[in-house]
Each structure stands twice: as C-alpha cells, then as structure tokens.
Amino acid sequence: MRHIIFKIVTLKAILFMTLDQLKIGQSAVVQEFTDDFLSLKFIEMGCLPGEIVKVVNIAPMGDPIAIEVSGYVLSLRKQEASTVVVTILNDVILNKTI
C-alpha cells in the first residue's frame, strides 16, 4: 500500500509542474491556477484549464518567457508563469493529439 502511494506521489511530481519550469519548445496542458487574481487575466487571455501551451521563447536575460496559446504568442514573467500548474506533454503524444 505504502509502495503504491509513494509511486503516485512521485508520478505526480514528475507530471505536474509549473509553466515557468518548461524549456523552449516544450508543450504542456494547463491544469489549474494558484493565484486568484492572475487566473482571471490568464483566462481572459485564452489560457485556461485544458488548453495546450508551448514555450516558444525566453528573453535574453532568462525572464520573461513567451508562450504560444490559443493561436497567438503571449509574453509573461516567470513569476506569473509559476502560478500556472501544467502537465507536460511528451512530444510523441503532442504530435498525435494536434
């Protein structure tokens, strides 16, 4: 039993991450937001749970980042990106779903 719980916890740690941790070219699915105010802005900008986001650019000094979402490119700071919980999409899965 303990073994299974441990497995689930590690699996979650691998799958769930925040948007700021993605590397250029990586895609992920938005799951939830940890900040109430910013969630309103994210949703308004078309970045809502279930959407696929892709990191397309990172500014020369490491911050802000640019993501492709809902068919356009949005730039945001890592601080804001860290309030978006995502599950990373494997490139193989991505090519099949899109």
Add this chain to the structure above:
Amino acid sequence: MIAKSHTIRIALVGNPNSGKSTLFNSLTGLTQKTGNYAGVTVEKHEGKFNYNHTSFSVTDLPGTYSLFPKSLDEEVSCKTILSHAPDKPDVIVIVADSTNLKRHLLLATQLIDLKIPCVLALNMIDEAKKQNITIYKTELENILGIHVVFVDSRKKTGLEELKSKILNAKDSHSIFYHFEKQLNLFPNLKTYKELVELQFNCTDEDSKKIKQFEKEDNISRFHKLNYIIAKCIKKPEQLNKSLTQKLDAVFTHKFFGFIFFFFILFIVFQFVFFIADFPMAWIEKSFAYFMNVTSNVLPNGELNDLIVNGVLAGISGIVVFIPQIALLFLFITVLEDTGYMARASFILDKIMQKFGLNGKSVIPLISSVACAIPSIMSTRTITNWKTRIITILVTPLISCSARLPVYTLIISIMFKDEHMFYGFNYKGIVLMLMYLLGFGMAFLAAFILKLILKSNEKNYFMMELPVYRMPQWQTVFMLVFKKVKLFLFNAGKIILAISIVLWFLVSHGPTDFPVKFKNDPTALKTSQNELNAQKLESSYAGIFGKKIEPLIQPIGFDWKIGIALITSFAAREVFVSTMATIYSSNTSNGNTTLREKLSSQKDLITQKPIYTNAVCWSLLIFYAFAMQCMSTLATTYSETKHWKWPFIQLVFMSILAYGSSFIIFHLLK
C-alpha cells in the same frame, strides 16, 4: 433596427492588435478629430462618414480584452459602451482578427450579451486566406445572431458591406453567459448588462462575487467558443508563422537583440537631432523673413511690436519643433505598428524590473525624448499602479525636445565649432552626455521610488507578442498628423500666450517707465546699449527677476536668467526666446546672433564674462533636472487623479535640480 432620423453613432470595439485603428482610418479618412474623454486624458478618436443618405459618426475605443477591465484604457472602453449618456453609441462594431478568432470572439460574445445592436467585422481576412483559414460566415451569423462582415482594412475590402450592415444592425437573441451562476450570486440582477455595470459601483463583497462570476463565465464562454470554432472555422493543422519566428530569433537574440535595439535608437536619434535640423532651419529662416516683412509693412508703434515680437515670435517658437516631434512620433508609431516595440519590451523587461519599471515603460521612456506629455499618457497600458506611478514620475527627467534648444544655446556658448576631442565635435559629445544624464537620473529616481513607494497590488506583466506586419502607411501618417496637431494646439496655446505676456513684461514697466527715458537728460549721454539695458532693468520683467535674484545667486544665475527661469515654466524652450527678447533690446546691431551676444556679455563692474563655464554647466544641469513644464504637471494630475503626484514631482525635481546645480557651480567656480 435603428431610427434613421439622426446621426448614427458607432463605436469600434476590439482586442488590442485587431487592426481597429486601420479600420477606423479606412472608414473615416480625413474627417478625424482627436479629443479627450471628459475627466481623463485618454485620447478620443472620432470621425465621420456618409452612407446611403445617412451620416455616421465613429469613435475608435481603446483596445480591450473583455468587459471586465484590468487597465485604465480598458475601463474607458467599457464605460463608453455601457454609457447612458445621450451620446452613447447606437451600434457597436466588434473588430476581430480573422487569423486568431478564438480569443477575439470572447469579447464579441460578451458584447452580444449586453443586448445592444452589434456587427462583427472579421478583419485581416486576406491574411486568414493566405493561412488557408476558412470561415463559414452564415454558420457564424446563425450562432452569434448578428451580422458578420469580412473586411480587410488594409486593402479596404468589405467596407461598403460593413456600412450597410451597420445600418441594419440588430441585437442578437443568442445568449452566451452563465445564467444560473448569475442568479446564484446576484439574485436581484436581471440582465448581464446590470452585472457588468455593477463592477464600476459596488461593495468589496460584490466585487469578490463578480470576480468569481467572471472566472466561471469566461471559462464557459471559451468552452462554447471551442464548439463554435469547430463548427464555423476550418484551419490548417500547422500554422505558418515562420517569418515571425525567424525575425524573433534575431530581435530577441541574447546578443543581437540588444545590438539591434541600440541600433534602432541610434537611427532614431540621428533623425530627430540631425536630419530634423534642416527643416527646422528653413522654418526659422522663413519666420525671420516674414517677421521682417511684417514689421516693415505695419505702421510703427505698439501694435507692430506686439505682432512681430510677441505673436509671430511665439508662433515661430512652436512651429520650429514640428519636424523633430513629427519624426519621433513617426518612428515610434512605425515601431509599434510593425510589432517591434513589443519585442523591445520583452527583452528589456528584466532590466526595467530592477528599477521598479517594466517592459511597457520602454515606450513612454523613449517617447519622452520628444515630449513628456504624450509619454505620460501612454503609461495607461501599464496595468500595475506602482509601476505606472514610477514611470509617470521619472519620465520628465528624460531630456525632452524642449530642452534641446536650451542645451544647444548654452553648449554653443561654452564650445566653439573648432573644439575637437579626438576627432569628435565637443558640442556633440556634451549634448549626448546631457541625454545620458537624463536617462541615468530617471533610472536612479525610479530605483529610489521603488524602495519608497508601497503597494499591495499584484505586479504582473502580460503582453501579447503580435505577428510582425508591414506598417500601414496611411494609418501611420494619420496618427503622426493627429499627435503633432495635438501638440501644436495644446502646448502651443500656452507657449503663445506666455510669449505675449512676456513681450508685455519686457517692453512695459511701472507708470513713469517710458517718460523717464524720454526726459532724463543723463540718459542721452550714455550709449544706446546701456540705455536699453537700463530700460530692461526697470521693466516689470526686470523688477521681477531682481526679486528672485537672491534665491538663484547661489547657483550662479543673475536676474536676467531669473526672468528666463520664470518664463520657462510655460515650456522650457521659452528660455531661448526670453533670452533673445532680453538681449535684443541690448544691441543696436540686429545681425549678431544670440549666442554671440551671450558670450560677449561682461559684468559692468568687474568686466569679467558673465557666462563662464561654471554658470553654463549650472544652467545645463538645472534645465536637465528641473520640473519647468506646467503642461506636464497638469497631465500628471489628470492621469493620476490626485494633486499629490504632480506636487511630489515638482518638489523632488526642483530639489534635485537646485542641489545638483549648486554643487556643479561651486565645483567649477
């Protein structure tokens, strides 16, 4: 249907980057007017057109992402849409980018739910066709319940159809909002419109409820939109955005991105400060000629003097700035229109953040090289209150074009053309130094303000990086024209008024003033120059300048500079015309330039030159840092809605200017 008896008022509403301004230009052409919204300085763009014997008036509202505003700009749009005033819009034209419909349609569904007559203009349809995007218009019309028109505002296609559909605009029967959620949270409200209106006038508790509603409502809207998009739009699987990606690889590159940014700045400054010199010289020469002719044609006397030295001199002082300001606005508009400015904000945000600013402060800071007033107005896109206040407060420290004539005059007193420094002209180096000093001080002040100002507000920076586009020249020129016109009439009025007042103060004095010089026998013995100097000294302006002399003596200024400091409060460049007025009465030879006159000024007692290097540097520093612009203070007030901010701006800049000038004067003396 709308009554055809009166002018039909249309408001253009859409997301930023939906091509709204271009559509506005295509619809209204040369009939545009720029004004202000009551109480706020948000620029209001209005225009007219006629179609089918009906006249239409069009308002271009600031871009907004939803009816729940997150910035001042958006608030203005929402309030105008919801307005109950008699001049409220009759028809809303929703402008959406055909290549990215999903996010643009969110606002459209919200507007439809307000139950006001709407038409949806799907803009940039040619671009969508190029990307192989097919939009099924009738399907979309059926679902949304409003007329949908394909337009391309750049190629001006679909405009006639849009006009006819506006005439037949109707409110939709479709409903997109989360009706049950609204009933749960707000049992007393009957419509979506009432709910949207509530946010501008509600308690904290209501505001929380509205936010909860907004979130769930928007999510449900996007779910519906996914369905609508699937039904009405056919898109190729892989979007073709290669050009934007290739350009971004250069413009946001770790190394070349910055090189390119500074290269652009370099080009802009070259144009603004060197190329603009030629038309400015022509304007100056033509005015000088015109003033000469006028003064010969009109009979001698007070009126002649007023028109030539008061009015015409004042107008020439304003008009001469047009080439510089127009060129700077042209560059900024083109950089924004092509999408480059968003990239500049993107690469510079991290540095700006260290100083309490953000990437969106880049545009206001650069445009303040022309004039602080439009820059302060352009801070409205900064959503964070603290960042916006800091940007507004430090913007006037950057040397604006009004300081340029002052710098040019003072630097030319200190250095001759033949002064070279390793092959570079000294004048150019000092001028560049003054601009760097302005930028440096702005950043330093921002850093200090960042530590002082407290704010609980969330600091966030989210911005669309639009696709690169070729600038639409007609729109660009129209915008530049409107901005120049605004400068000419707003700042120009004050400058003109001040130069007339100044003319009076310099040429008139207390009652015995003219008599004394006519009848005083000793006056005849002294030379003409000294007579004129005495005349000026006993004029109102002279008396006033002498009153403040003790205050400015510690930083090396005499009463003549004192007069110029006071008049500079209207606008800094008035310094030059004031000095010209003060010293023109000092010499019988009209051909000597102001620079020559100033450098030859000697103290009457000690016979040492008045304009020493210490005085000149003190003046330069003073003009770089001092808050000498009433229009800027007024703009700060109207943008912040509080007297506290212009007051703080005035006090900290005055202390900074006086202190720095004091130090530099005593170091060099």
